[in-house]
Amino acid sequence: MKNPKKTKGQLIVLSGPSGVGKSTVISELLSERSDIYFSVSFTTRGPRVGEADGVNYFFVSREQFEGMIERNELLEYAEYVHNYYGTSLRLIQEKLEQGIDVLLDIEVQGAAKVRSRCPEAVLIFIVPPSFEELSRRLHGRATDQEEVIQGRLEKAREEYKEIPRYDYLVVNDKVSDAASEIIAILAAEDCRTRNRMHLVEGI
Amino acid sequence: MKNPKKTKGQLIVLSGPSGVGKSTVISELLSERSDIYFSVSFTTRGPRVGEADGVNYFFVSREQFEGMIERNELLEYAEYVHNYYGTSLRLIQEKLEQGIDVLLDIEVQGAAKVRSRCPEAVLIFIVPPSFEELSRRLHGRATDQEEVIQGRLEKAREEYKEIPRYDYLVVNDKVSDAASEIIAILAAEDCRTRNRMHLVEGI
Numbered sequence: 001m002k003n004p005k006k007t008k009g010q011l012i013v014l015s016g017p018s019g020v021g022k023s024t025v026i027s028e029l030l031s032e033r034s035d036i037y038f039s040v041s042f043t044t045r046g047p048r049v050g051e052a053d054g055v056n057y058f059f060v061s062r063e064q065f066e067g068m069i070e071r072n073e074l075l076e077y078a079e080y081v082h083n084y085y086g087t088s089l090r091l092i093q094e095k096l097e098q099g100i101d102v103l104l105d106i107e108v109q110g111a112a113k114v115r116s117r118c119p120e121a122v123l124i125f126i127v128p129p130s131f132e133e134l135s136r137r138l139h140g141r142a143t144d145q146e147e148v149i150q151g152r153l154e155k156a157r158e159e160y161k162e163i164p165r166y167d168y169l170v171v172n173d174k175v176s177d178a179a180s181e182i183i184a185i186l187a188a189e190d191c192r193t194r195n196r197m198h199l200v201e202g203i
Numbered sequence: 204m205k206n207p208k209k210t211k212g213q214l215i216v217l218s219g220p221s222g223v224g225k226s227t228v229i230s231e232l233l234s235e236r237s238d239i240y241f242s243v244s245f246t247t248r249g250p251r252v253g254e255a256d257g258v259n260y261f262f263v264s265r266e267q268f269e270g271m272i273e274r275n276e277l278l279e280y281a282e283y284v285h286n287y288y289g290t291s292l293r294l295i296q297e298k299l300e301q302g303i304d305v306l307l308d309i310e311v312q313g314a315a316k317v318r319s320r321c322p323e324a325v326l327i328f329i330v331p332p333s334f335e336e337l338s339r340r341l342h343g344r345a346t347d348q349e350e351v352i353q354g355r356l357e358k359a360r361e362e363y364k365e366i367p368r369y370d371y372l373v374v375n376d377k378v379s380d381a382a383s384e385i386i387a388i389l390a391a392e393d394c395r396t397r398n399r400m401h402l403v404e405g406i
Binding site: 127168169180 | 369
């Protein structure tokens with residue numbers, strides 16, 4: 001679905017604390033906006049139950065990941081709870097030039113790197129309705145031990161400090177509402193004057 | 204309809220050349236978003252057929268308008284094709300503080316003044332699909348003489364130079380699409396981090 005009012009894709013960065021329900025929101029978003037390319041990150045962490053290589057992440061070894069860093073093949077990467085996470089540069093550039101929006105699901109360190117390399121990227125942070133709700137969701141997930149959960153909550157507190165760097169703040173109270181807000185944000189960003197000047201040039 | 208995620212209304216400025224169909228887009232927008240307060244401007248120009256005092260404009264004399272300027276009662280005013288147009292300050296401030304979005308239909312000089320006094324105002328410029336189409340619409344309206352139409356087209360060319368000052372550019376090809384884009388822009392602006400920091404404070 002090529003939009004004639006558009007010359008270049010938008011780079012969209014989605015961040016939010018572990019347990020906020022980002023994956024569910026992303027699924028909902030992509031079911032409405034199937035033209036968006038969801039960038040699959042590389043990681044050194046092991047797959048969780050139900051996760052598949054090339055779908056949720058590309059699962060690689062620490063040695064492989066460090067090779068990509070050395071060859072400068074990553075748009076951004078970060079270390080998070082003792083594992084690397086990173087985004088391949090080449091594929092993203094191709095998609096954006098084809099006018100395709102690209103969605104990155106990355107944490108705050110990576111988002112800051114994307115912002116510095118691509119100032120026009122759209123940065124969206126997703127929060128739960130409250131911190132108590134985040135704790136409840138993390139405990140409900142039951143894949144992690146209490147110590148890991150406490151580590152994630154502590155990390156979330158750190159991440160919240162970075163919220164002012166983000167353009168938009170979306171509250172994941174109800175998944176469909178959160179997805180609708182993101183859809184509106186992307187539609188609005190397409191209307192940005194800087195993305196449409198070609199429509200009024202030459203007058 | 205009070206949005207609990209919102210502490211203050213948005214000030215929305217809509218500009219666009221005479222003949223672009225702004226009034227029709229605004230009607231469509233307000234039928235979807237009846238919670239928006241549409242600010243009625245003051246003007247010294249005479250009412251067109253079908254226009255009513257207090258609905259389309261407050262029609263006042265040149266003397267009355269100049270009195271308002273002297274008493275500093277206007278957020279902005281401008282002279283356009285030999286007539287004054289201006290916006291009352293007090294009513295708008297009240298609405299914004301009540302959390303109500305306020306829509307201003309003003310031209311480029313006025314928009315620049317609003318921007319300088321309210322840097323967070325959302326500025327949207329509406330254009331026709333092409334300049335030829337604008338000429339066709341102005342001739343189709345048939346309320347003005349050819350000389351007046353030519354003046355409006357010349358003015359439009361001048362206004363287009365101000366487009367880079369606007370945050371968003373909406374093309375009025377189809378009224379419902381233009382209104383939908385504005386609705387998305389307003390939804391996105393409500394999600395701006397600076398408008399939602401109160402939701403994550405104290406964590």
